[in-house]
Amino acid sequence: MPALIIEGYVIVSADGMLANADRVMPDALKFEGDKQFFTAALDRADLIVHGRHSFEDQTNSLRRKRIVVTRTIGTVAPDPSNPKATLWNPAGAPFEAACEHAGVGSGTVAIIGGPNVFGMFMDRYDTFWLSQAPLVHLPDGEPCFPGVPAQSPQQVLAAHGLKAGPAQILDAADGVSVTPWQRKV
Template identity: 80%
Template sequence: MPALRIDGYVIVSADGMLANAARVMPDELKFEADKQFFTAALDHADLIVHGRNSYEDQPNSPRRKRIILTGMIDAIAPDASNPKATLWNPAGASFEDACDFAGVNSGTAAIIGGPVVFGMFMDRYDTFWLSRAARVRLPEGEPCFPGVPERSPEQVLAAHGLTPGTIQILDAADEVSVTPWRRAGQRSR
């Protein structure tokens, strides 16, 4: 098993959505302070993990090693369009096998979505960084995790053994904050 730290990152609306009804992250959910927080975190990660519809689109994105979840292959394959990316079908191979193929067996894996991907790692997160935009609502949007909106994102994280740390205010004027949700025994970062 890789000695990887597993950290998750998402910004959600007040109603727990990460995208609008068209499954697109709207401008209303994009804040410079959160972008800076997210960018700094990914710049320190050794591996980025996401689904085929999620992407961070940052200046350093092409330099980052990544695993992209897809059902278009049987197990694991190189991504012909990105030499730093590995395609992974969880139905055909383990996460550890995908990490081995990507050449990353230690450090930090940053899980950046979407909802199915977040759900796959719920019992493995060391820390999940939940950013919240308290003034934004996305009716009929795409929930951040399986089980939302029936439960709040916080209730989902708590149900998987994570406990909240100190809330950090990222943007007071727009009421944007981030809370680290940690598994028992994890050190602060």
């Protein structure tokens, strides 16, 4: 099978959170520059992967092929509510089976969360795009990855063999940046 390129995308607060205590991404973590970066990346992706509570809610969302990670099915199944979506239970089938069901055998796969879904791919990412909002704090929020806040998101990525590249500023007024973390070769 031709190679899949696995990329992750998340924006986090200064304390490594991707959502508030109610598991909702607050407006304080939404920045136009990051939204544009994220939208362009998903428009280029061949497949989107996320959990039941993660969704990009964009104009092109329903046009994108996706895999929704869920425990409500045994293995892999079509999503009855979206003809472009495949439901996948990682306990019942390998990721490649879900990709095959979705009709994607090569290309870029964008992993967009939540924390457990990010964690499942930690040793498979080619690049993880970590956006940071250093002025936002969500003290009782939902951590972006398993292991946060005991470790920072950067420490978690490094522990899985990823190395930071140069950061790009997405919103200068609020200091929001994105850093590509790439697999060491």
